Each structure stands twice: as structure tokens, then as C-alpha cells.
Amino acid sequence: MWRKQFFLLVLGIFLSSSLCIAVRTSVTVQTKVGSIKGYQENVYIDGKEKTISKFLGIPFAESTAGVNRFQKPVPKAKFTNTFDAREVGNTCYQSTPEMAEVLENTYGLKTGFSDDCLSLNIYVPGDVTTGSPKSVMIWIYGGGFLTGASAPYEATGLSAFGDVIVVTxxxxxxxxGFLRDSDGHFPGNQGLWDQQLAIKWVHDHIESFHGLKTNITIFGQSAGSASVLFQAMYPGNRGLFQRVIAESGTPFGYWAVVNESISDQYIADQGCTSLNSNSCLQSMDSRDLMSNTTYDFAPVVDHDFLISSPSEIIFGNSSRTSMAREFFATVDIIVGANSRDAMPYFTYLWQAELGLKEMNFTVDKVLFKDQIIPSIVNETIDTNDEETKHLLEELLYFTYTDWSNPNDTDVIRRNAIDIYSEVLFYAGTIRLVEGHVVLSRGRTYMYEFGFDIENHIDIPPWIKGWTHSDELAFILGGVLFDNRYMFGKTVNYTIEEKQISRTLMTLWTNFAKTGQPNLPTPTSVRWPEFTATSREYLKTSQSATYEIGQQFHPHRMWLWNEYIPSILSLSQISRQHVEAKRSTPIPVGEKLVG
Structure with a gap:
């Protein structure tokens, strides 16, 4: 249930695509799949006039309706006429009607929903007819694998400022996107295959837009962050991209990989059976397939795209996973999280749980111990043993209580947010980084951003630091446009916020160009590699200064990644031992004791 609530609510951080009205000039590019007509315009970003060329809604796959539904995507045939790429394409159907309604009515999505939705948008800095070759960045959106669209992620700012081609x-x-039944009618991971086909399309055709096919970075946020790391574990992508930037999400998040039982229950609830599920589901109207019931669809270990679990791929040593592990080892990565990443989920969830209208609510130690911590254990830790659950609840309460001031409600509330942030994002982030470093092939960089900014969207005033999705406007460049209109209000970013955006966009595009965030364009930041010995990462203070962290929350990361798994393992061994004793026949004449 939490994933639907969380990722529906953080849609509020989507970027507005409304820019100043500019004169558009049509421009046509010849590609291997035919002629594509886009447009060129001049925009003002950071007080400077920049030329940008846009090609929108380019289909990379055929419609997913009918027999193509729930299957791997089919590459788009060549265009017989010039394709008009001056408008954004259709949006893919969402998981629920509620999510579709939010995208349309609250966030102004005008494209409409369709099975024919697998398209991409290309933003080229400068005049595409005369430009020099550029590095390429491919953006994959988040939304918990349940909701989202490329249209709201306007990439003009990042492309123009950073002098890179951006593809969404x-x-x-x-x-x-993720239906996989236990009978094998549906392969699962359709959404990951969609992403992979889009990446291949870009690699195969980006030279027509003056892109460097040998210098491609994939990047994403939240579920998009986990997605780009999944792509880095699929050896079929070898040669298609060289670098990955993962913002607030990894395959190690318990929400990032699910089992097939979700799909089996969904199929049954639609009135279909294992014998007719293929024809039954493929004949239904797509709008009827969206469900008001919460199904947390997500990637599965299908032994095809995901040859095994992310843990086995990165930390294992079997020959079965060696190709995936070797490919993952070769890519350069940036991975990180925000200082209050889980704040939206915590605030909205407990506001609803407590029946409150305001987000500015108090968390005392009774609420913390008796409701919040048990909820976290039930949602995030895989055990049905009540004694183990109770032990873990006591452990978390002890760890996340400030015993020098145990009744301070502000401290308790902050610690509650920290638990959610650490189990949802932090623990997986450090585990991913440590696994990549051990393989010791590609460069590894890590960050934790915690600026105190003025322009949050619908965030309570007591929050300090960056929450989930706060970095998007800064990295995609919306901050550097004057008078941004976002969700009913005009946003004028401060001088400090604009400088944050310049720095982060420079770091991101430097990395895309060279594999090093510090080159070629200098900034005031020195970002060292994360290594097995130094364990250094980039962190920020609330006053917008950059620091080098030496360890990443070591005690709590050890708790989540080492100690709690050990407790669960011992608990399982103990249960197996008890069950084995119960099933062992007692020899005649012996007395059962205890």
C-alpha cells in the first residue's frame, strides 16, 4: 500500500514545462528510420539566450495493444513519410485511474493515455543542422513503477546549460509494464524491456542528431534510479551506454523487486484463469485493466532481463551471473540520496493514519514506539515470526531514540523520518556503492544532498534539508528560468538556489562527458571517488556548502545491511531447527521433555 501513496504524492515535484513563448522554426533530420521533423527555438536560461532543437514524441516501438500487450516491445518500423516530432506523444496508461486523473487534472498533462505510448523526446543544444558532436544523457522517470510520464520532465535547461543532448x-x-504470471504467459519486466529498447534506439540513431553514440549516460530518479541500475545489470546493454547516475533508489530497496504472486492475484481478480489469461487480458479495454485495488507491480527476477537477484549479480560468483556482473563492473556510476528522502511518504502516510488535515503534526514517543515502528517492521522486513518482529521493534526504538532527550517531539519526528529514509534509500545506496567498488572496474561516486531551500512544493515548514525529488528542478534546469509557474504559483528562485543548480548541472554533465564530475568544467566542488579504503562521498550542509564525508552513517548502515539480516537468518535457522525436531519420530520408550 505504501508505494501507491508515496509515489502518487511525490508527483507534486514534477517539473513544469511552461517556458516563455518563443518563435519556433521547423527543422528536419535524416535518420536510419526516415525523416524526422522537429523544431528549433531560442530560450533564455540563466539570463542568456540559448538555441535549442527539440524532437518530441518519436516512437521507438509499435503499439502495445492487442497481442503486444504484456509482451516485450516490438521495434518500430521505418517511417514511410516524414515523422512530425513537434508535439509530445501519448502517455502510457497508469496503474490506477486515480493516478491518471492526478496527472491530467493536478499536473496538467495534456497528451492523453494510449497503448501506443512508447516514444522518446530529444533535446539538442544549438543548431542541430550545424552542431558539433555532443555527449548524450537518457532520462528515465520515477513513480514507483506505478505512475509517471516523460512529458513533465522538461529537459531544455539541462541540455542548453550543460551542452549535452538529453533524451527522455x-x-x-x-x-x-510488470505483469508476470507463474504460468509463463507473460514475461514480466516489460517496462525494463521498453527502457532497454529506447536506449538501443538512441545508441543506433543519435548520430543523426550530432550525438556521440560512444558517450551515453543513463540517469533517473526514484524508480527511475533503480531502473538505470537494473539496466546496468543487463549484459545485453554492453556498448549501449558507459555511465549511470542513480538518484534516490537502488535495486536493493525492498520495493524495487517483487514476486509473481502479485500478478497471479491480479489475473484472478480480473475474472481470468491461468488457462485463458492471455486472450482474456489482451481482449480487455486498457482503461478497464487499470485497477482501484493496490497492486504493487515492480520488476521481478525473470531469469532473462534479471538473470538473478541483484544481490547475487553483484556479490555472487556463479558463472550464471558472471556476464551481468562483469558488465555492471565496467560502468561509471554516481549514486546517492537526499537527507530527508522519505519525508513525503512519512508525512502524508501518518497524516492520513492519524486522521489529520495538517502536515504539521506532533510525534511523541508513544506514537513512535507503538505505531510507527511496528508499521515499519511490518512493511519493510520479511518475517512472519512474531518474536522476531518484537525483537526488531525494540532494536529500532532503542537505536532511533535520543536517550539524552527522549521526550523531545521534534527529535522523535526527525528520527522517524530518518528510519524511513534509511530503509527505503540509504541502506541500498551504500550497499550498491560497496558492491561496485569491490568489482573495481568503473569509477564510483556517492553523494548525500541536504540543502535547506525556500522553494519546496507543499512541504511543511519544519522540514530542513532536501526531500524526495527536491533535486529534480535543480538538475534538469528549471531553477534557472525566471518566473517559473509550478502548480498554481509563480516560483522565483533565490540567488543561492540558482547557484546550487549551476553547480549540480555542471557536475552531472561533466560526468556524462568524461566519467568524472570534476572535469572538464571546473566548479568550487572537489568530488573524490568512493574507494574501499577512503570511503569518501560528497555531502552538503543546509547552508549550501559542500563537504567531503568520510563514512556514510556507518552505525545505522551496519544495522540495516548486516545486523538485521543476521537476526533474520538466525531466526530462520532456529525455526527450521524447531520444525525438524517436531517432524522427527520419537523412538519408542523415550520420554518427550520440554
Whole structure:
């Protein structure tokens, strides 16, 4: 249930695509799949006039309706006429009607929903007819694998400021993107295959837009962050991209990989059976397939795209996973999280749980111990043993209580947010980084951003630091446009916020160009590599200064990644031992004691 609530609510951080009205000039590019007509315009970013060329809604796959539904995507045939790429394409169906309604009515998505939605948008800095070759960045959106679209992620700012080509892609979501039944009718991971086909399309055709096919970075946020790391574990991507930037999400998050039982339950609830599920589901109207019931569809270990679990791929040593592990080892990565990443989930969830209208509510130690911590254990830790659950609840309460001031409600509330942030994002982030460093092939960089900014969207005033999605406007460049209109209000970013955006966009595009965030364009930041010995990472203070961290929350990361798994392992061994004793026949004449 939490994933639907969380990722529906953080849609509020989507970027507005409304820019100053500019004169548009049509421009046509010849590609291997035919002629594509886009447009060129001049925009003002950071007080400077820049030329940008846009090619929108380019289909990279055929419609996913009918027999193509729930299957791997089919590459788009060549265009017989010039394709008009001056408008954004259709949006993929969402997991629920509620999510579709939010995208349309609250966030102004005008494209409409369709099975024919697998398209991409290309932003080229300068005049595409005369420009020099550029590095390429491919953006994959988040939304918990349940909701989202490429259209709201306006990439003009990042492309123009950083002098890189930016591509944003659509992929299928929810049941449309991740249905995998136990009988093998549906392969699962359709959304990941969509992303992979889009990446291949870019690699194969980006030279027509003056892009460097040998210098491609994939990047994403939240579920998009986990997605780009999944792509880095699929050896079929070898040669298609060289670098990955993962913002607030990894395959190690318990929300990032699910089992097939979700799909089996969904199929049954639609009135279909294992014998007719293929024809039954493929004949239904797509709008009827969206469900008001919460199904947390997400990637599965299908032994095809994901040859095994992320843990086995990165930390294992079997020959079966060696190709995936070797490919993952070769890519350069940036991975990180925000200082209050789980704040939206915590605030909205407990506001609803407590029946409150305001987000500015008190968390005392009774609420913390008796409701919040048990909820976290039930949601995030895989055990049905009540004694183990109770032990873990006591452990978390002890660890996340400030015993020098145990009744301070502000401290308790902050610690509650920290638990959610650490189990949802932090623990997986450090585990991913440590695994990549051990393989010791590609460069590894890590960050934790915690600026105190003025322009949050619908965030309570007591929050300090960056929450989930706060970095998007800064990295995609919306901050550097004057008078941004976002969700009913005009935003004028401060001088400090604009400088944050310049720095982060420079770090991101430097990395895309060279594999090093510090080159070629200098900034005031020195970002060292994370190594097995130094364990250094980039962190920020609330006053917008950059620091070098030496260890990443070591005690709590050890708790989540080492100690709690050990407790669960011992608990399982103990249960197996008890069950074995119960099933062992007692020899005649012996007395059962205890």
C-alpha cells in the first residue's frame, strides 16, 4: 500500500514545462528510420539566450495493444513519410485511474493515455543542422513503477546549460509494464524491456542528431534510479551506454523487486484463469485493466532481463551471473540520496493514519514506539515470526531514540523520518556503492544532498534539508528560468538556489562527458571517488556548502545491511531447527521433555 501513496504524492515535484513563448522554426533530420521533423527555438536560461532543437514524441516501438500487450516491445518500423516530432506523444496508461486523473487534472498533462505510448523526446543544444558532436544523457522517470510520464520532465535547461543532448523516454507501468504470471504467459519486466529498447534506439540513431553514440549516460530518479541500475545489470546493454547516475533508489530497496504472486492475484481478480489469461487480458479495454485495488507491480527476477537477484549479480560468483556482473563492473556510476528522502511518504502516510488535515503534526514517543515502528517492521522486513518482529521493534526504538532527550517531539519526528529514509534509500545506496567498488572496474561516486531551500512544493515548514525529488528542478534546469509557474504559483528562485543548480548541472554533465564530475568544467566542488579504503562521498550542509564525508552513517548502515539480516537468518535457522525436531519420530520408550 505504501508505494501507491508515496509515489502518487511525490508527483507534486514534477517539473513544469511552461517556458516563455518563443518563435519556433521547423527543422528536419535524416535518420536510419526516415525523416524526422522537429523544431528549433531560442530560450533564455540563466539570463542568456540559448538555441535549442527539440524532437518530441518519436516512437521507438509499435503499439502495445492487442497481442503486444504484456509482451516485450516490438521495434518500430521505418517511417514511410516524414515523422512530425513537434508535439509530445501519448502517455502510457497508469496503474490506477486515480493516478491518471492526478496527472491530467493536478499536473496538467495534456497528451492523453494510449497503448501506443512508447516514444522518446530529444533535446539538442544549438543548431542541430550545424552542431558539433555532443555527449548524450537518457532520462528515465520515477513513480514507483506505478505512475509517471516523460512529458513533465522538461529537459531544455539541462541540455542548453550543460551542452549535452538529453533524451527522455516513456515506458509501461503497473500491470502493463510488470505483469508476470507463474504460468509463463507473460514475461514480466516489460517496462525494463521498453527502457532497454529506447536506449538501443538512441545508441543506433543519435548520430543523426550530432550525438556521440560512444558517450551515453543513463540517469533517473526514484524508480527511475533503480531502473538505470537494473539496466546496468543487463549484459545485453554492453556498448549501449558507459555511465549511470542513480538518484534516490537502488535495486536493493525492498520495493524495487517483487514476486509473481502479485500478478497471479491480479489475473484472478480480473475474472481470468491461468488457462485463458492471455486472450482474456489482451481482449480487455486498457482503461478497464487499470485497477482501484493496490497492486504493487515492480520488476521481478525473470531469469532473462534479471538473470538473478541483484544481490547475487553483484556479490555472487556463479558463472550464471558472471556476464551481468562483469558488465555492471565496467560502468561509471554516481549514486546517492537526499537527507530527508522519505519525508513525503512519512508525512502524508501518518497524516492520513492519524486522521489529520495538517502536515504539521506532533510525534511523541508513544506514537513512535507503538505505531510507527511496528508499521515499519511490518512493511519493510520479511518475517512472519512474531518474536522476531518484537525483537526488531525494540532494536529500532532503542537505536532511533535520543536517550539524552527522549521526550523531545521534534527529535522523535526527525528520527522517524530518518528510519524511513534509511530503509527505503540509504541502506541500498551504500550497499550498491560497496558492491561496485569491490568489482573495481568503473569509477564510483556517492553523494548525500541536504540543502535547506525556500522553494519546496507543499512541504511543511519544519522540514530542513532536501526531500524526495527536491533535486529534480535543480538538475534538469528549471531553477534557472525566471518566473517559473509550478502548480498554481509563480516560483522565483533565490540567488543561492540558482547557484546550487549551476553547480549540480555542471557536475552531472561533466560526468556524462568524461566519467568524472570534476572535469572538464571546473566548479568550487572537489568530488573524490568512493574507494574501499577512503570511503569518501560528497555531502552538503543546509547552508549550501559542500563537504567531503568520510563514512556514510556507518552505525545505522551496519544495522540495516548486516545486523538485521543476521537476526533474520538466525531466526530462520532456529525455526527450521524447531520444525525438524517436531517432524522427527520419537523412538519408542523415550520420554518427550520440554
Amino acid at each position: 523516454v516513456n515506458y509501461r507501468l503497473g500491470m502493463f
